[in-house]
Amino acid sequence: MNLNEIIRRLSGKxxxxxxxxxxxxxxxxxxxxxxxxxxxxxxxDTIDHSNLNRQYFFLDQLGKKKVLALEENIKKVVPxxxxxxxxxxxxxxxVLRLFGNCDVIIEAFDSSSEKAMIIETVLAEYPDIPIxxxxxxxxxxxxxxxxxxxxxxxxxxxxxxxxxxxxxxxLAPRVNIVANMQANVAIDLLLxxx
Amino acid sequence: xxxxxxNREEHFDVDAMSVSxxxxxxxFTFKLLVTKINxxxxxxxxxxxxxxxxxxxxxxxxxxxxx
Numbered sequence: 001m002n003l004n005e006i007i008r009r010l011s012g013k014x015x016x017x018x019x020x021x022x023x024x025x026x027x028x029x030x031x032x033x034x035x036x037x038x039x040x041x042x043x044x045d046t047i048d049h050s051n052l053n054r055q056y057f058f059l060d061q062l063g064k065k066k067v068l069a070l071e072e073n074i075k076k077v078v079p080x081x082x083x084x085x086x087x088x089x090x091x092x093x094x095v096l097r098l099f100g101n102c103d104v105i106i107e108a109f110d111s112s113s114e115k116a117m118i119i120e121t122v123l124a125e126y127p128d129i130p131i132x133x134x135x136x137x138x139x140x141x142x143x144x145x146x147x148x149x150x151x152x153x154x155x156x157x158x159x160x161x162x163x164x165x166x167x168x169x170x171l172a173p174r175v176n177i178v179a180n181m182q183a184n185v186a187i188d189l190l191l192x193x194x
Numbered sequence: 195x196x197x198x199x200x201n202r203e204e205h206f207d208v209d210a211m212s213v214s215x216x217x218x219x220x221x222f223t224f225k226l227l228v229t230k231i232n233x234x235x236x237x238x239x240x241x242x243x244x245x246x247x248x249x250x251x252x253x254x255x256x257x258x259x260x261x
Contacts, residue, residue, distance in 0.1 A: 023261040112226045112257035119228050119257075123235040136258045149201065151253040152233030164260035175261075 006191065007035035011080075013190045014038040016099035017106040018090055018118050020066040021045070022170055023134045024108030025056035025073075026179035027186075032074045034187050038082040039074070040098055043067050044089040054172040090114070092121040100126060103193060104186045107133035108179070110164075119154065127153060132185050137178040138162040140171050146178060148185055157181040195248035200255075209248070213241040217254060226257035 001009075013036055017024045020043035028039055043066045047057045061069040067085035074083050088094055095118055099105050105122055109115050115133060122131045136158035137146070145159040158178050164170050196205050199220070211219070213229050213236050229236040230253040236244045246252055 019261055021261050108261055110259065110261040112224075112259040115259075115261075116226045116228055116257045119255075120235055120237065123228075123230065124237075127233070127235075134261055135255070136260070138260045151201070151230065151255070154230075154253075156255065158258070160256065161258060162260070163258050170260050 001191065006187075009191055010035040010187070011037045013103045013193070014040065014101065015104050015106060015186055015190075016040045016042075016102035017108055018042055018095070018099070019108035019110065019114070020055075020070050021051065021108065021110050022054040022172075022175035023137075023179045023182065024106065025066070025070050026054075026176050027106050027108060027183045028070055028074060029056050029077065030180050030183035031186060032078040032081040032083075034183070035078075036081065036187075036190070038084065040084045040086070040102060041067050041070055042086040042088055042090050042094070042098060044087060054170055054175040090118065092117060095121045096125055099129070102129060104189055105129055105131045106182050106186060107131060108182070123154065129153070130155065130186075130189050132157060132182045134158050134178045134182055136160045136162045137174045138164040138168040138170055140174060143174075143177070146174065146181070148181060155182075155185050157185065195246075197246060197249065198251045200253060210245045213244045213246060213252075213254075216246060216252065217241070220254070222254050222256065224256040224258070228255045228257060229253065 071083040149156040
């Protein structure tokens with residue numbers, strides 16, 4: 001498919017991204033650059049200096065709400081991309097309300113309990129919407145351990161075991177690999193849809 | 195019985211087992227898991243009474259933090 005055709009087809013598609021940290025901010029930028037029509041983003045957090053080692057934000061955005069800063073950054077690169085920001089800590093009811101019409105949902109949370117919440121909610125309530133999750137991205141090296149696993153409509157990107165802790169922090173390269181892998185799976189699915 | 199666990203074939207010397215039994219048997223140690231049988235979600239509170247049968251396609255995922 002040539003680039004114009006890709007952009008034309010993606011312009012009618014909508015992605016929901018839950019979480020705007022390392023995974024969400026980088027995945028959103030990748031989807032916008034490919035030409036996706038609309039992105040719904042949700043996060044309750046503000047930008048901290050410690051986020052800048054991996055998240056798509058800038059020094060002059062410290063203290064800002066992540067959803068608003070991400071909207072700003074997407075618009076600076078792709079003004080035509082429609083961004084719908086929601087400054088909210090997502091609960092199951094919000095997942096259904098905000099993401100129910102999305103063509104694809106990206107799980108981009110940090111905490112394991114929130115990851116479980118959105119995966120279970122989408123599998124139970126919207127089994128037909130593909131959900132792409134990022135699991136296992138801490139530390140550095142071991143690039144070849146990162147892969148995509150398909151479980152029905154649930155896609156897992158990551159090494160599925162590297163948990164973030166004191167000695168295994170999240171760093172830009174592996175976080176970005178997984179975020180862009182999520183975007184790549186999403187684009188592939190979206191271009192196969194009607 | 196023969197099942198597919200996380201896209202790999204596995205054999206067990208029993209005819210049926212609960213999802214909770216499988217979690218113990220295969221040593222899934224994380225506190226937070228997502229489980230599915232034949233692409234249908236099995237909620238945590240249903241794992242004790244939900245039985246896995248021969249030929250089932252089972253998914254057990256560790257919820258690994260980081261993002």
